[in-house]
Amino acid sequence: MPLIKLQKLIIGSVLIGFLSAFLGIALKKLTEHYEEIFSNQASLHPIFIFVFPIFGLSVIYFLRHYLFNKKENKGINEVFESTGSRTKNLPKSKIASHFINGLLTVIFGGSTGIEVSTVVATATIGSVAQRKQNFFKEYKTELICAGVAAGITALFNSPTAGLFFVYEVISKKITRTFFITNIIAVLVAFGLVYLVDEKPLFDVTITTWHLRAIPYFILLGILAGINSVYLTRCVLFFKNNLSQIKSHYYRIIIGSVILSSSLFFFPQLYGEGYHAIKMIFTNPNEVKISTNLLYTFIGIILLKPIATSATLFSGGDGGVFAPSLFIGAFLGLFVALLLNTYLKADIIPVNFMVLGMAAVLSASIHAPFTAIFLICGLTNDYTLFIPILFVCLISKYTAKMIYPHSVYSYAASVAK
Incomplete structure (x- = not known):
């Protein structure tokens, strides 16, 4: 590659990394702030549990219909369509539409997360960049991946997770250009994360683990694989079997009823659910089992995939990242x-x-190494690296034996 082209590619990667990371951090901060406000209001005034979802989904539909040219957000499928085609590009409007709709979905109770919204918005930054220089067009996939990797780095404080995600889920191959552009983008993103002093999402104290727990790790890996298939099948069931409902109004009403009913019985399902995870992380080693607690756990684990599927079916923006972490x-x-x-x-x-x-994340997206480094980044602790590697591989292959597709691989096959 001529030096002048390499220089332009490096500058492009720096800009993509910065803009994608800035977008990811901004979306995360706004979501955390407003989700806390709205969820607190819903807990104080239960009527809002029934008002927020239908209002939020209606606003999203209005914005999509009148502001974003009636373009539906199809999640990561849009990224697969773009990287799989020389001519199909992500329109600039996807940056704003996924940012705004992802934010609105979560703060109004949608039982999903902002990760896929961030992925598509940051992929669009890379897509727009590759259209600015003629020779960039041959590196379309690499530049899209650079945007996504930087966005994931910003969300989870883990450049390694960003790199593994784009390799395992989007690119599936590593070229010299992929290596250069993505390394630069994630380093810039991680530098921004460091500058704004982003703290790990979960404050966890992990001291040690024991070899005698290996049989229980195997059990957990198998159960996680089964649960991830249940999540995947729920999402695909709503997507495929309820697609004959063409009216957006009916979709919003049906999705809101399912979502609000779930939130009424289990408020922990509100939004991303990270607030509920932080709560049980407070002192989990002191928790004592009871009948009510058993019913609560079973209800949450069974209903989260349904609430997530209903959110996406009715027009909400999001994916399975946050639900997988929550269920897990x-x-x-x-x-x-x-x-x-x-x-x-x-x-x-x-x-x-x-x-x-x-x-559960590893099995849901069929990306064990993304899950490993993402969780280590979220907790800022590598003590459990070996057990995490062990359970991630077991859960992924358990899930693949039961059902060969993840939500992402299913979307990719449909895109082709």
Whole structure:
């Protein structure tokens, strides 16, 4: 590659990395701030549990219909369509539409997260950049991946997770240009994260783990794989079997009823659910099992995929990242409490929460190394690296044996 082209590519990667990281941090900060305000109001005045979802989804539909040229947000499928075609590009409007609609979905109770909104918005930054220089067009996929990698880095404080995500889910291959552009983008993104002093999402103290817990790790990995398939099938069931409902109004009403009913019985399902994870991370090793707690855990684990699917079906913006982490945390604590209570296993609940988050995410997106480094970045702790690797591989291959597709790979096959 001529030096002048390399210089332009480096400058482009720096700009993509900065803009994508800035967008990711801004969306995360705004979502955290307003989700806390709205969820608190919903807990104080339960009527808002029924008002917020239908209002938020209606506003999103209005914006999509009148401001964003009636272009539906199809999630990561849009990225696959763009990288799989020489001519199809992500329009500039996708930056604003995914940013705004992702924010509105979560703060008004939509049971999903901002990760996929960030992925598509930052992919669009890369897509726009590659259209600015003729020779950039041959590096379209690499520049789109650079935007996504920087966005993931900003969201989860982990440049390694950003790199593995674009490799495992989007690119599937590494070229010299991919390496240069994506390394530069994530380093710039991580530098911005450092400058704004972003703290790990979860404040967790992990001390050690024991070899005698390996059989229980295997059990957790298998259960996580099964749960991830349940999440995937729920999302695809709503997407495929309810697609005959063409009226957006009916979709909003049906989705809102399902979502509001779920939130009424289990407020922990509101939004991303990170607030609920932080709550159970407070002192999980002291939690004692009870009948009410068992019902709560089972209800949350079973209803979260349905609430997420209803949110996406009715026009909400989001994906399975946050739901996977949410389900994994509650599943891990649930399994640990059962094993300690009934089998006297003497395992560490906080460890199983962390392992559960990684395992369900790994199986849901079929990207174990993304899950490993993402969870280590979220907790800023690598003590459990070996057990996380173990459960992530088990959960992924358990899920693939039961059902070969993730939501992402299914979308990719449809895009082709």
